[in-house]
Amino acid sequence: xxxxxxxxxxxxxxxxxxxxxxxxxxxxxxxxxxxxxxxxxxxxxxxxxxxxxxxxxxxxxxxxxxxxxxxxxxxxxxxxxxxxxxxxxxxxxxxxxxxxxxxxxxxxxxxxxxxxxxxxxxxxxxxxxxxxxxxxxxxxxxxxxxxxxxxxxxxxxxxxxxxxxxxxxxxxxxxxxxxxxxxxxxxxxxxxxxxxxxxxxxxxxxxxxxxxxxxxxxxxxxxxxxxxxxxxxxxxxxxxxxxxxxxxxxxxxxxxxxxxxxxxxxxxxxxxxxxxxxxxxxxxxx
Numbered sequence: 001x002x003x004x005x006x007x008x009x010x011x012x013x014x015x016x017x018x019x020x021x022x023x024x025x026x027x028x029x030x031x032x033x034x035x036x037x038x039x040x041x042x043x044x045x046x047x048x049x050x051x052x053x054x055x056x057x058x059x060x061x062x063x064x065x066x067x068x069x070x071x072x073x074x075x076x077x078x079x080x081x082x083x084x085x086x087x088x089x090x091x092x093x094x095x096x097x098x099x100x101x102x103x104x105x106x107x108x109x110x111x112x113x114x115x116x117x118x119x120x121x122x123x124x125x126x127x128x129x130x131x132x133x134x135x136x137x138x139x140x141x142x143x144x145x146x147x148x149x150x151x152x153x154x155x156x157x158x159x160x161x162x163x164x165x166x167x168x169x170x171x172x173x174x175x176x177x178x179x180x181x182x183x184x185x186x187x188x189x190x191x192x193x194x195x196x197x198x199x200x201x202x203x204x205x206x207x208x209x210x211x212x213x214x215x216x217x218x219x220x221x222x223x224x225x226x227x228x229x230x231x232x233x234x235x236x237x238x239x240x241x242x243x244x245x246x247x248x249x250x251x252x253x254x255x256x257x258x259x260x261x262x263x264x265x266x267x268x269x270x271x272x273x274x275x276x277x278x279x280x281x282x283x284x285x286x
Contacts, residue, residue: 024060066128143202149183163240
């Protein structure tokens with residue numbers, strides 16, 4: 001698989017920045033290096049007064065099919081605290097998850113607390129990391145072929161934040177993603193409140209929405225965003241993200257019984273593509 005990249009393009013004339021995930025041959029699977037670049041781009045536009053709206057998209061058929069499993073194990077080995085006899089320490093697992101994903105400078109925190117209006121163009125697979133891009137953004141325009149879920153939860157347990165999902169779709173509906181190895185279709189996601197619109201041409205719809213948001217005065221956008229930030233605090237999302245780091249680190253060190261599917265072991269022994277294929281067997285689209 002190619003390593004992939006995340007590109008930032010600014011259109012100051014129209015006050016819109018576009019962040020594009022570029023790894024189409026691999027379904028835009030996200031690595032920590034890509035997540036770090038993505039977070040840096042968000043920090044950049046956050047400081048740019050000539051950007052009012054940020055459009056987020058994936059090159060090719062998918063927004064993002066998930067977190068690259070080949071990268072998942074290495075991030076723990078490379079983190080401060082390192083490995084002990086090739087077995088990552090608990091502190092390394094915690095630091096890796098905090099730095100890349102859930103902490104103050106991680107991808108999801110940067111997106112959730114961006115002071116610009118963030119709009120996702122959701123096409124194809126919006127799974128795992130793709131699902132969190134959808135949850136953390138302000139607005140989402142879905143293509144008719146878009147699907148939303150986290151199939152790997154069926155194999156490793158729920159290792160991501162649940163507060164945003166519960167707040168967005170409700171506890172009962174969230175449990176369907178958690179336990180049932182399903183992904184939601186675009187119409188279902190619209191019905192559940194996960195996306196704002198379903199469009200035949202998602203690119204056009206998202207661009208149109210970004211242009212509309214970019215017409216708002218700067219003070220209005222930032223005032224509204226800080227009202228959102230206050231609501232997130234009331235919902236306890238910050239606490240939930242911190243708890244996610246702890247839970248994710250613990251689940252990465254889970255003990256499997258004979259006969260149970262061990263995703264990370266499958267990655268190490270059979271390769272990332274085989275592990276992904278096995279983890280996604282029998283995913284139902286609803």
